[in-house]
Amino acid sequence: MKSKQTAKFFRRSQRNSPATGAGTKQPGLLSSMPWKALCSATLAGLLVTQPVSGPMSALFDADPVRTAAAATLGTASQQKPVLVREENITAGAKLREYVWQFQRGNKAVRTEVQAIVVDLQNPHVKLDVMSGKDGKTASRDTVLNQARHSGAVAGVNGDYFNTAAEFTPIGPQITSGTVVSSPSNHLNGMYTFGITKDNKPIIDTYKFDGKVTAASGASYSLAGINQTYSWFGSGDNLQHTHAHAIHLYTDMWSSKSRGNDGSTTPTEVLIEAGRVSQISAGQALDMTVPEGGYILRAAGRAADFVTSNLQVGDPVQIDYTLTPGNPNNLTNVSDFQMLIGGHTLLVDNGKPAEWTRDVSSIGGHRSRTAIGFSEDRRYVYLVTAEASKNSDGISLSELRNLLVSLGVWKAVNLDGGGSTQMVSRPLGEFNVVLTNETEFGVQRQVVNSVGVYTTAPKGNVAGFLIRGADLLFVGERADYSLNAYDQYYNPMDMSEFEAKWTADNGSFEGNVFRAGRAGTATLKATSGQATQSKTINIVGSDQVQSLRVDAPEMMLTSGAAYTLPVVATLQNGHQRTVPAELIDWQFYGFTGSFEGNRLTVQNVGDAASGQLVARFDGFSTLVHAPTGREQLFTDFEQDALPIGFTSYPADVTGSVRVDSGFAGEAQNRALILEYDFTEGRGTKAAYAVFNQDQGLSVEGEPLQMKVRVNGDNSLNWVRAEVLDGKGDLHRVDITRNMNWRGWKSLNVDLTEYNLAYPIKLKRIYVTSPEEGQDEREAQGAIAIDDISFLYKRELEQDRKPTLKLAVNKKTMTLDNEVRQLDQAPIIMKETTMVPIRFVSDALGGLVFWDNDEKRVTVLKEDRLVELWVDQQGIVMNGSRTTTLVPPTIVGGRTLVPLRLISEAFGWDVQWNNDEKSIILQ
Incomplete structure (x- = not known):
């Protein structure tokens, strides 16, 4: 029997919320019901939200596009998010964008928040649930594709789902009044969001109850509708959802496989026009559900009921009901226009709610998604908060407080993390676009989403x-x-x-x-x-506060290639990447070429390092990198390397081999590592083991490792195990986010691991850490090729010269050699000014003069300073700063403040006040 495992949040429950109260049964033949396709959601995220300024009645009367000021910093308990932009999506729906800045402990936090606010009293807008590929459940698609397929003008991701099983929502789903999936009865505290047919929002828990009735009147419990398999309980009470159970699958189910994981033997019954048309005892029907029909899947005692009570041609009746957790809530299946599952309750009666489920498995500061409504039940809030490169994300506790500050009366948590996606249609445009920046830089495929739809006629x-x-x-x-x-x-x-x-x-x-x-x-x-x-x-350059090159760990070797985007931080704090065509590049110590923002190193000089200066509109920044040599370790072509496979835990399966033909490269041999993380618990890993786990010796003292990885877009990690000369094992990150498909060359900085040389390469492996595991794919395959190591050049250390100058004296001493100056150092406004060209030349720097700009550029190793004559503003290593005394020209030479230039270049300065002399080293 296979290991019995469920998703993490299946196994943990902090507080049970038993669903009590009577529901009203909905009888009738299932075949007469207009089943519709649906699907969406996953497990991940988090969310933030902002208060609406001004009365809510004004929200839909304002200008089509409006902007507001940015936020100021405050504490988490005091600071509220600040509205920075607002735009109409359609009549009755607006997009509001916020920035929330606050202090989290000792850290200043900035999170970007989006909220779609929908006015349920507007007759021209409605909410509904969107589904996966082609409008089917047991499938996934991005929120953007779901919106485009269904015609929505906006939307957010929806319910959680078990990524290790068939892709169906954990909770219930009703779209346009049609049941797509039933809730999972064995999960307590899982709240849902719905809109009734009289346009009222409801957040509550629901339990499913149904039965199948044969022509003889005999009946059997119906366990669920369009549900995948899972295990629940523990120990002796561990149970399979499909054991001794009947499940119903409609034509919304996309797959031929229905709840099959090998743990139960299916007997399936095809129902068409309300009557049995086919029975397959002991095996699944080899078909998808035909349009308008449905399939009953039975196992164990349920299969005995089917074979004993159903015959081809017999009528079959299906009855089911949804029972709310709140006894004062009288809604049932027939009352809903839409319904979607969620996770824990977040806000209740305008206050942060107690967790209704254990949230430890979805902790951290992540992207978040939530849905809720106002006290008067007029407004629905679809809210996302970003965890991305420029946004810090939030915790669930912070999410609760932010929803309250937004004015939300009741809210439920939806899937987040890598699943968090919001789409909307910009005003005046026909197509929806992604509104937020996703956590991993990709749009994750999810099983369902909440969509916003316009029903307005064509206007003027x-x-x-x-x-x-x-x-x-x-x-x-x-x-x-x-x-x-x-x-x-x-x-x-x-x-x-x-x-x-x-x-x-x-x-x-x-x-x-x-x-x-x-x-x-x-x-x-x-x-x-x-x-x-x-x-x-x-x-222009005057509005730039700093400029940086987002460079990876680089080593300049002939043929090496690096992507080098240049990011400008403006004086108002906003950041933006400068288009590649606006950057002027200068090379020192090597030659290279750019195509867009992609650098290819051509020839490397004799220096120990090279410099790359990026300049936008005269504003500069520097990349300093060591020069070196690259040595191939293995390309798997000729080497008969001893390679084996192992896994952790033992339930994880996979394989490793060296073969050709992977990813369409017929003639190229590579190491292929396949993995299956479906079984087991905790952190999981699949290893390619070298030399019977003794490792392969690596020559010398490499500073970097370079490897080509053919990724599978699983979001799993790829790592290496390196054994150093002291016998210490180091787990080296190759990537912590495999968010691509196809080949990609990666450089790994080894210096941060404090390796004792010599080293051995023991393993390369794929791993899925326990935290955030539901974000990642459970099965996949990668390829590894062209492993090489990069070494620093062994060059003689330059001796540090000693330079001595004296105020008002036109001589300087470089070590023991006296040299003449045509301009002596002077004192201006109590500041010692020195001739920069002589000083820099003597100490090994480069000085450049731009006569048009009256700009002096000084470059030495990893330091770059630019100064303008008679201007106090300077640029030091890509950041703007000022000096009290600006550079000046005296006797045809540019003089700069000694303190400024010495601090910029890390020179040691000694001042002899009696002699008015300066010693620089």
Whole structure:
């Protein structure tokens, strides 16, 4: 028998909430019911939310697009999120974007939050549940694809699901009044969100009860509708959901396999037009459910009931009901327009709620998704919070408090983490787009989502707007469009109207604008009688606070290639990547070329390191990297390496082999590692083991490892085990987020592991840590190829020279050699000023003079300083700062403050006040 395992949140329950209260049965032949397809959701996330400023009645009367100020820092308990943007999606639905900044312990936190607010009193908007691929359950798709497939104008991801089984929601799902899946009765405290047919929101728990009645009147309990398999209970009470049970599968179920994991033997019955049309005893029917029909899957005692009581041609009646946990809630199946499952209750009666389930398995500061409603039950809130490169994410406790501050009266947690996705249709446009930045940089496929739909008729033109970037860099090119919307904020077709574009700063080619000088630009579009303008900001070097190259760990070797995006932080704190075509690159110590932001190293000089200077509009930053040599360790072509497989825990299965043909590379041999993390508990790993776990010796003292990995987009980690000279085992990260498919070359910095040389490569493996495991795929295969190690060049250490200068003396002593100066150091405003070219040349730096800009550039190893004559502003290692005394020109030489330049380059300075002399080293 296979190991009996469930998803983590199946096994843990902090507090049970028994569902009590009577429900009203819904009799009738199932075949007469209009079954619809659905699917969505996964396990991950988290969420944040912001308060709506002003009265709620004004929310849907405001301007189509509005912006507000940014937040100021405060404590977590005091600081509220600040609205930064608001836009109509359609009549009755708005997108609101917030920034929440606060202090979490000793850390300043910044999280970006999105909220879609839906007015249920507006007759032209509705909520419904979206499904996976092709509108089917037991399948997945991104929220964006679900919205496009179903015609939604906005939406967020929905319910959790077990990634180790068939892809179905954990909780119930009703779409357009049709039941797609039933709740899991063995899970307590799992709350749901629904909208009744009289347009009232409800959050409650529900239990499923049903039965199958044969023509003879004999009946058997119906365990569920469109549910996958799982195990529940523990020890002697461990049970399989499909053992001795009948489950019903509708034509919404996408697969031929229905609840089959090998633990039960299915007997299946095909029902068409309310009558038995086929019975398959002891094996599954080899078909998907036909349209309008359904299949009963029975096992054990339930299968005995089927074979004893059902015959081909017999009528079959299906009855089922949903019983709410709140006895005052009288809703049942027939009352719902839509219903979707969730997790723990977050907010109740406008206050943070106690957890209704153990939340330890979904802890941390993650992306979050939640859904809730206002006290008057008029407004529904769909809320997401980001954990991404520029957003810190939040905990579930923080999510509760933020929902309360938003004005949410009752709310339930939805799937989050890598599943958190919000999509919306920008005003005046026809297509929905991703609104938030996802946690792992990819749009995860989920089983269902909550969709926002417009039911408004076609209206008359109510307004125009120009769509395009609000901020550009000097010289940047960008597309703009003139869009129109009607009185219901739905887009209108502008294809018959050609807009003429003009700008007061910059130029247009068609609808492509090229930004002019720094400042602002007013763009104007004219089409017939309609004219619309838009003012944008154009950023030049004066608005940049810092510039950095997002460089990986680099070693400059011939043929090496690196992607080097350049990110500007503006003086208002906003960050943006500078387009590659706006960056001027300068190479020192090596030659290279750029294609976009991709550097290819060509030739490396004799120096121990090289410098790469990136410059935007005169503002510079530096990348400093060692030069070295690359040595191939193995490409698996000729080497008969001793390689084996092992796993942790023992329930994990997989295989390893060296073979050709992987990923379409017919002639290339690579190490192929297959894994199956379906079974077992806790952290899981599948290992390729070298030399019977004794490891393979690595020559010398490498600083980096380079490896090609063919990823499977599973979000699992890839690591290596390295045994060092002291016998210590080091687990080296190759990637902690395998979010790609196909080949990718990765560089691994070994210096951070404090290795004692020599070293051995023991294992390469795929692992899924316990925390966040439900985010990752349980099965997959990767390939490893072209493992090499990078070594630093062995060069003689440069001796540090000693330089001595004296104020008002035109001589300097370099070590023991006296040299003449044509400009002596001087004192200005109590600041010692030194001739920078002589000083830098003597101490081994490079100095460059730009006569047009009156700019001095000083470069030495990992330090870069740029100064402008008679200007207090300077740029030091990519960051803007100031000096009290600016550089000046005296006697045709540029003099700079000694303290500034010595601190910038880490020079040791000794000052002799009696002699007014300076010693630099």
